[in-house]
Amino acid sequence: MSGQDPFEAGMATRKAVLGEAHVARAEAARDDFDGPFQDLITRGAWGGVWARDTISRRERSMITIALLAALGHDEELAMHCRATARTGASREDVCEALLHVAIYAGVPAANRAIRIARAAFAEIETPQDGPGGDKP
Known part of the structure; x- marks a missing residue:
């Protein structure tokens, strides 16, 4: 920079x-x-x-996902889960980050975040119709 x-x-x-x-x-x-x-x-x-x-974008991605999950910022969480396709953070990385959320911010927050992450990952695995999709 x-x-x-x-x-x-x-x-x-x-x-x-x-x-x-x-x-x-x-x-x-x-x-x-x-x-x-x-x-x-x-x-x-x-x-x-x-x-x-x-720090790497992968690390920033994991930190961001954990913070958004802990704070309940669902739309931003989904967006950053989709962004892992570009940051290098894997599903396993996100899972680890959400395990930390469960311990340090609460099981309900992690449970909600897991549901959102699962849907976001399914979305990036599904081909987008037409131009403008977020697939990398």
Whole structure:
């Protein structure tokens, strides 16, 4: 990330992790109301944290999935489970992360997250109809 603009680095990382189609849909839906939020997450989350090379994308993916599961952020959890196809985190990695969630954040949180992860993995294994699918 050294020397690169945080927005540019964030957009490149966001596309690499979530997929070109996902980012294109988010950008197409952008308006005056959520534009500042989109800029914030692109610069902060994607350009400031995810673009760092201190730990791998696989490790960031597992940490993110565990945190989202523990906090009950279901839509974001599903999105990040689908993103494992691009981050290198395996199903086994996600399972391990969710075992930690069960111990440290509670069995109900992990149980819900396992259900969401299972559905997200099934979704990326099913061919998408037409252009714009999130399959890598």
